[in-house]
Amino acid sequence: MKVSLRWLRDYVDITLPIKELAERLTMAGIEVKEMQITGGTWENIVIGEIVAVEAHPNADRLKLVTVHLGQKQLTVVSGAPNLRTGDKVPFAYVGAQLIDGHTGEIIQLKPAKIRGALSEGVVCSEKELGISDSHEGIMVLSPEAPAGTPLADYLGDVIFNLDVTPNRPDCLSVIGVAREIAALTEQTVRLPQVSYEESTEVIDSLASVKIVEPVLCPRYCASMIIGVSVAPSPRWLQQRLLACGMRPINNIVDVTNYVMLEYGQPLHAFDYHRIAGRQIIVRLAKGGEVITTLDGMERAMTSDMLVIADAEHPVAIAGIMGGLDTEISEETTAVLIESANFNRSAIRQTSANLGLRTEASLRFEKGLSSELPLPALKRATRLILEIAGGKAAKGILDVYPGRQERQPLLFSTVQISRLLGVEVGTDEAIRTLTFLSFECQKTGSSEQISVTAPYWRTDISNCADLVEEVARIIGYDKIPATMLSTPIPVPELKPEFTLREKLRSIMVSCGFQEVLTYSLTSLDMLRRVSPDSQLTTPLKVANPITKEQEYLRTTLRAKLLATLNQNQRYETGGIRLFEIGKVFLPQEKDLPEEREKLCAVLSGPRSELSWRDQEGLIDFFNTKGVMENLLSWLGEEIKFDVSEDRGLHPGKRADIIVDGIKVGVMGELHPKVSEAFELSGTTYLIELDLKELLPLATRLKKYSPLPRFPGVIRDIAIVVAESASYQQVKNIIQSFPPVAKVNLFDLYRGEQVPRGKKSLALRIVYQAPTHTLTDEEIIKVQEQILDTLYRELGATLRS
Amino acid sequence: MPRELEELASQAFEELDKISDPKELETWQIRYLGKKSPLMQLLHSLATLPLEERRITGGRANEIKKALETGLGKRREALKEAQIAVSLQRESLDISLPGQPIPLGRLHPITQILKEICDIFVGMGFQVVEGPEVEWDYYNFEALNIPKDHPARDMMATLWIDFELETGDREMLLRTHTSPMQIRVMEKLRPPIRVIVPGRVYRHEATDATHESMFHQVEGLAVDRNITLADLKGTLFEFARCLFGSERQARFRCDYFPFVEPGVEMAIDCIVCKGAGCRLCGGSGWIEILGAGMVHPDVLRRVNIDPEVYTGFAFGMGVERIPMLRYGIDDIRLFYSNDLRFLKQF
């Protein structure tokens, strides 16, 4: 909402410097987003009165003009054709900045001798001042302009661009803002004159109003003026509209817009002679009805839309836009002015359905007062009579089925201290509220007052609202800052947060960069991660912004792989990425299950290119190492089982099983998936389901005492068939109690061992809780181990 | 005898001074202090000497032995020092060679800032809770005094889920703010309540340098007897000081959110211009940080908390803005495009 300061001054005295005023308004909830000073700063330019015009001694076309400037008089040279003694004109002193009338450039006025006569300034054209393009003559100001006054004070303006919150439609008006300023600066508001002379012709004999839908239209008022002359509006009116960002059309329409800006009540003018049957009917549209609106668009009405109709068809979409048929034109001689109140929801719905938002609908949908139409209508009628002439019909058509008494609120200052934490006396509260035009009455009790909000404050419904009114006028800066003194509630344990933090810190310490990707993606992206498999239908956004953000992710893989791809363009070293986030699994007739997952992808060299040892590329076992790090702290055995995951390489994938529960999956990315995401090199992937992991993570851990006797290390190398897995070998060795730990430190295939076999070099740590193991004991166990390995796997000790 | 002894001693000291190799030191030790050395043999043979001579010669011999031993010790120490010095000199590196690269992981800047924010409030007795990102209209709007057709819905353009109830109403949406958790928390807990809710929120908004369709918020809620706007101010000013530094000024101004009354917007003085007015703050000298207020009595009634007995405050802040201000990031889209060249800076 743009508001002109000059306009505001009509209703309230501005007693604060402009910047401070803007600050006060902002603090009180009417945010001044921007202040625009129009007319330039006009420094060194004042109002002058021409007191003498004489011929120039050396030039026929030039004149010597003597200008009275309040304290002094100066004589300047001018060639303007319209110099007249007694006129008030803008006068620029030497040093003023002007726009050159011929070149359009900004120039600084220098002292000059024109044809031998000294000129100590200039009288200015509109173009020189930047007001318009007119340079034919000097600008003539109105006769009451005070000589000597800076021009900026007289002509300049400040336009406040206000951010009005949706609860304050009353402030979508100049008077509304003036009321706020008055309350903040303890001034009173001067309301415009609304009375006018009526003719003898009674309005009821000229037109009628019928409201078919009283819920949707609580009030409809109309006045009539006969014998108007439609013409362009006077300059002052046009300027005010332009300053507020509205385009002048003609004097009738301009007045309705002017009063809307002034009062906040949208009005509409009909060409009276085009209203069929002289009837105004407020009803719902009939199916199939079509109206061409003022913007020239043909709009199909649906039966839930409120229209203003005449005896035959709709002439306006109620509260949104008028129809072209009854538009004010140059032929119009009689007008019917509508000032009504409409249901906010109805206006909002229709406006949304039609995709048509207007200054009128923006105000109505915020909920205007049904008391507002009458004063606004009277004001508009008076202005039309002043500007467009004609005679007003006697009386006003006023159908008011939705009349409601304003209910007073019982208010106590205890409520202020209870909510604000600061004491405000009853008298101060009354004083503050009264400046806001609230009616306050003391009741029997000393603390309680009965408060009635002014009719335009449709946002006030309870005592908390009144507390805010008091707070914002006395200033939020008057409220102290205290710390909560109430007891701290007993916190609930949140093991899922602990688990997430744990996993995050492990991933980071394993060299992974955390990423956060969009929850919304495309079906195509979701399909890419799992070729040849049936995708459960993800949740779909009904009104997506783009096709790329249409579905809620059911996997973290897609965006993570896309992120990997993007970064492969720049990164030369290995890339390790992870995300912990929610996937959204649809559920029947309910919100989706939001399941937290960890997904990680890794690819490329194990380390940056370096002059040190080259470590090669990230492979399955690097990935497995990360998985082992992620889960080892659980203190449970981690099993890597055969997996069916379709997004992974069939020979290089594993389900992760802990205590019989599948908690995740890992492996090499399926080449098809890799291709679909245009990834270079081989990519490995890890996925964990935090929900499955949670019960394992929350198990109470038990401390095991530190071993009191040292372990004994023995290395052995065995030769075993390729078909035997390391896990089998390890399981056998670990089944013998004194074995505390088994490490594989070499795996060999080649000439030294027979075909189809491999050699495993193992380091075994033997340890007993009761004593240091002797050589004999160890040899004995080792023999048993080798026996079992031989019996079960055909493994032999490598010599 | 004593003369020979003295000569032996001076000869030994002379040689000792010249030794520069630890191995020679061993030889010297054997020669002069070994079992077969003249000095040791003399000491062994003392018993055969007459008493007086034994006393004189023996005393002197022992003195010399001690002196030689001390000399040896010192020499050994000196040689060791010299050797270390030499090897230190020889072993120096080109320390400008690059270090062994060890992959370094980092948390996303938003994760980092969320932790920072949560830690501050946890320190003030708030508990962290989380809620669903896909919500019902009821929690996101209706229960927060934003019924259908309320103009406040314009402030939060909504992404609706393609899901229809039997009535044909579309009620499922991506939450536009973390405020629905105010309702969910109050439905579940009774006062005293003190929670904060971090999480993702979504808007139907075309993205540009300052707008994202997905971003994070942190919601706060405290409900108990005697909670006031002054407590809200104290809590949030303290938070601003913890997050932005003790020299930052904070201010409250009146603002409107349908689910609080009175409503508040908190701003801090501009980090760049310190309040003088610049491009970052749009000339106002202040930067909006969050919206807040006293929980609306109708909201409390809706969850069966008596507003005559209890009061509460609530606040909600956008998270991305904070690292943007702190690090001078000028494009919000950088957070979720996940370019490592960006992420590695934090």
Ligand SMILES: [Zn+2]
């Ligand atoms: Zn600034």
